[in-house]
Amino acid sequence: MRIEDMLPEGRPVNLSRRGMFAAAGAGLFLGLALPARRPAAQGSAAAALRHATKVGVYLRIAPDGVVHLQNPFVEGGQGIDSAIAQIVAEELDADPARFFVACAPAGEDFRVMQGGNARFTGGSFSVRSSFAHFRTLGATARAMLIEAAAARLAVPASVLSTDPGRVLHAATGRALSYGELAEDAAALAPPGNAPLKDPARFRLIGHAQPRLDVRAKSTGNVTYAIDVKVEGMLLAAVLHAPRAGAQPAAVTNESALRALPGVHSVHRLPGAVAVVADTWWRAKKAADQAQVAWAALQGPVMAEDFSPATMLDRLKAAAGTPGNTAEEAGDLRAALAGAARVIEAEYDAPYLAHAQMEPASATARFNADGSLDVWVPNQAPDFFRASAARVAQLEPEKVRIHSPPLGGFFGRHFAYGPANAHPQAILLAKATGRPVKVIWSREEEFARDAYRPLSFATFRAGLDAAGEIVAFQAAGYGEGPISRHFGAARLGNPPVDGSVMEGLTGKPYRFPVKRVEFVPVPHPPGVNLGFWRSVGHSMNDFFFESFLDEIAAAADRDPFALRVGLLAHSERHRTLLQAVADLSGGWRRGPFTAADGTRRARGVAMASPFGSEVATIAEASVQDGEVVVHDLWIAIDPGRAVNPRTIEEQVQSAAAIGLSSALMEAIGFERGEVTTRNFDTYQVLRRDRMPRVHTRIVESGAPMGGVGEPGTPGVPPAVANAVFALTGQRLRSMPFDRTRLSGA
Amino acid sequence: MLEINVNGQIHRVEAEGDTPLLWVLREQLGLTGTKYGCGVAQCGACTVLVDGEAMRSCSMTVEVAAAHRITTIEAIEAHPVGRRVVEAWVAHQAPQCGYCQSGQVMAATALLTATPKPTPEQVREAMTNICRCGTYNAIAAAIGAAAEAG
Structure with a gap:
């Protein structure tokens, strides 16, 4: 994908006006970058x-x-x-x-x-x-x-x-x-x-x-993109290459497929085969039977030995490589050399799918006047118009983008190249001379999503004899969706990918000496990378806030008191911490025995995502080796509230997806192919593991922050910290369900 | 040609007998309130009532469905319990993106029809539909309210 693919109308805006971040592409994510x-x-x-x-x-x-x-x-x-x-x-x-x-x-x-x-x-x-x-x-x-x-x-x-x-x-x-x-x-x-x-x-x-x-929405009366009906349209099902990057050299049973009921035609598309029919089900049935010769016709194909484990090894191999400075204060080397003791830890998190309930779809219709209508789930109509115009070889002014309500998004519907269905719909509408709606099956959706990148971070902290932090170092490794879709040239100097680093950077705690750095390590081109709810915060606040708990344990300090101490300079953050403590009935780490007889403990974490501040407390127990989260208390300071009811609902929702990622989510690959292709293998939070969520909105009067994502990142570390308080086991890898817990 | 009874009306549809009910509802009858989510009876977005019981329409063939009375979200407000469920959904503002909610409403309607005052355990057992927006607590509150109102 080219950088221009992410720009409206394919043109960078005036670069000189606001410096290097001002191009509409990178500028979009200024706050993240x-x-x-x-x-x-x-x-x-x-x-x-x-x-x-x-x-x-x-x-x-x-x-x-x-x-x-x-x-x-x-x-x-x-x-x-x-x-x-x-x-x-x-x-x-x-x-x-x-x-x-x-x-x-x-x-x-x-x-x-x-x-x-x-x-x-x-x-x-x-x-x-x-x-x-x-x-x-x-x-x-x-x-x-x-x-x-x-x-x-x-x-x-x-x-x-x-x-x-x-x-x-x-x-x-x-x-x-x-x-x-x-x-x-x-x-x-x-x-x-x-x-x-x-x-x-x-x-x-x-x-x-x-x-x-x-x-x-309670009566089935919303028309999502997948429900769009256009006069005279055909339906298409697609079958992507098992390993991304391969191309369909031939469909060897094409004539047999064309003889199936309702089938209109069979097409080879970039990286996929499509069957067009009078109904989607007939198209899908035929596509399932397609015999395709896949070949490396152009560009790289996913390596046959690729798996999340090999990618994590690649990131770990970079540990210790000097990185690009993201934040720095004081002389780290000297401070570490003078420390009475140094503690270190490594953390990782997997590839994640958006798993929004509405799979990708797109409908394209060429009109007699030379214009093109496209109905597509999207978070950025200008980008999609530019992209659709390029595929259709039309002027952008000739393209109308219709943006129906989304059946969930969480970052899924940006212009991610091969993760979008509209290029296929446009090519098929052109080839058939009819309007075409492409629907991706759930299996295709999981296999071609743009994933939250698998991530890795390393930490070091130097403590003096009294247990005070004298030096702090964090490094984030990898490649984020900003690098991937906006280009390394947009990362500034030194280059820092905000979508890899946010949450390691931008923390409110004050350390006398610190260094936070970015070590670029690319993911394979066949693994598409996307923005996932709370982006870099979704893993980094887990890494950072868990390590902060490790520091507290090493210094024999209470983790809540440690945070209060590191926030002496910020009344806003101390107020928020106190608010979440009050909401939970006062800070109480445990372990303790709950009314139902279970042994439980609590963990605390903070996050500073998207202009808002969040403090989270989780109460957890362990049952059959797995963590059970009973309650989440979340205090959010968005500066100022517009609709408190929506904020509470978004905190519920953000907390649910945060817990889901903490406990169970991970995209799997084997031999370069995605193996987790439906909800039976890609687990997401169901109601049986949904905790109570208690929310308090604190309006500090600070500039207005975001609301949709900030509730997510505090949940995984608050849960991990509760598990540590309960069991002494330190979770350093998500999802937690992969680790058998010892119980209290 | 098959005949199916959907929302109290007999429809003649032209489809292979093994076509999932879901796709007949959506593509042939234009009843798109029933959603496709997974196709393998995991997520519950396609839940409809089959003789009053909640079933995943993605995993029931139209041939099998032809022997039963099918109720979809489009007719939910004509169902005495369904109407109450919808009112509770609105009052508790259960939906966010809304995509799973047709199925959630159908599942809740089946539950409250069979068990007017369900225990939390019964709610948990009956409500297995996935909601990626995480509206589970709002749904539980709405079910509680609908049960109260019954």
Whole structure:
């Protein structure tokens, strides 16, 4: 994959404006790529509001008063349709329940991030990057409605006010609904200076609001990409090469396949064979019978000896190699030499699949006017338009990307080259002259996902005679999705891949001397790498916070007290730690005997993901050699809350996937082929192992942070630290179910 | 040509007898509320009621289904227990991405129809559907509320 594949319209934006990270590609992940945490995507206010008065582009108020809103972000369970409606409704003075929200098409007007230059749904950026934009948009629309009412009532705008859904003239008691005024208002020029509400008067923002899509989702009434139906379409099933990189030289039983019921045609695609039929099931049945001669026609093929174990060996072999500096303070060598004692540890984590419930699909239709429609699950319509245009050999302006609600995403639906189904749909629509929907079977989905990279880190800490930390060193090894999809040239100087390093970097603890470094080690090209919920934090906070517990044990300190001590400089973090302790009834490490007679203990961990701060406590016991997590207490400080109910739900969800990764998830390979290709072999958390999750939101007033991902990374280390407190066994490798625990 | 009884209506469908019920529902009857998740009866996204019992429609052939009454999510609000389950799902805001929720609602409806006041153990045994968004606690709360309301 080329770097341009990740850029809108294949063109880098002006590189000079904001330095090396400003290209729309790398700039998208600015907050992830830079070791120092900044209020990402909060550039100058004016730049961020470049599109905020384009009321007609975003909003249409129907005569019945329903507000139709174009959302630059895609709904995938995180509640973003409802959040954007809530923010706009606050300033517009409308009822959010009367909003109809859809994901906007590709295009300049919807690039609300990075100073009005970028658009994607990820990095827990959506609300924080567009909060000012949508407040301004709502306020501007309200001002236009008032102006239209002033003309209609022949009174000055200054004597008019609003209550939800209508403009009022208090002196005469007259009122005009937004629906009545919408047409007149739409003809007015949007003002550039509509006043924003005083936050003290917010009636929606900061208050729990119901989501808009819950009834539709409880009654099967949502059309996901896999459900899209287009007049005259054919259905396609694909069979990818067993080892990535191989190409179909021939389908040796093609004529037999074509004779099967409903089969339209058989096609060779890059790295795959497709059967097109009148129904997907018939296409799938035929594809299952395809006899394919796979060959190394071009590019590298996955090595026959490749497995996660060989990859981990490769990363371990790099241990001790001097890396690129990500963070540094003081003279590490001298501090370690002067330490009374040095402790060391190595940690690792496996490849993970996104395992979203909706498998990949895409529908493509070429139209008589030369345009192309593509329906595809995606987190970035501009990137997908650029990619679709290249595959179809059309100008991007000729391509319409439709972005239906996602049946889960967690990072799955970025433009990952061969991990996306839309190039196949486009090629097949072109070849057949008919609209085509490609659906990947669950087996193909697991085999061609872009995985959270298998990861490895090493740590060293120097302690003085009193057990105080005098030196700290961490190194992260490997290659992340930023290196893979944005190119090593975008990593800065020295090159540091934030998607490998975040969570080893950006920790709040203060050490007198420290060095954190990045050691690049590539994964094979046949293993696609992707952003997985909480990205680098998903493994690194486990590594770091577990090692911090090892330090506490070596220094004979309580791990909670150790953290408080290392955070003496940060009231925000100490407040959060205290909040999670209070939520759990006071810090109590154990082991202790619970009311049901089980021996249990608790572990604590912190994380600083995506502009938010999180403190987590887990309570665990051991049963039949496996960890049982009973309760998770999670305190999250997102700076400021927009919808507390959504935050609690996202913490539940993020905690579940974090626990799932901690306990059981791992992609397996044998002889270069993916072996974990359905939910029977790729285990994910089911309800029998779901703990209670208790959430507390702490609003520190710091710049707004993310909400969708931050609940994930604290869970694995809090659980591992509880297991250590209970059993004395230190878990240094995920998933934990691979380690037989000794019991309390 | 096969005849199947779905949501109280007889449908004639043209499909090989070994076609999974799921794909007949989705592709021939246009009932896309029933979801494809795994195809091997692991995840439960395709759960429908077969004579009132929760079954994975990906792993039941249309030939076998033809002998039974099938109820899908599209008819859930016409089911007295199903309607209560949906109301509880809405009140507890159970869905996130929503993709698994048709199957979850069907499984909960079957459970509460057979066992109006299930114990936590019975809920655990009946509700084996996977939710990648991790809405399990909200689902449990919604089932509790629907049982209360019954």
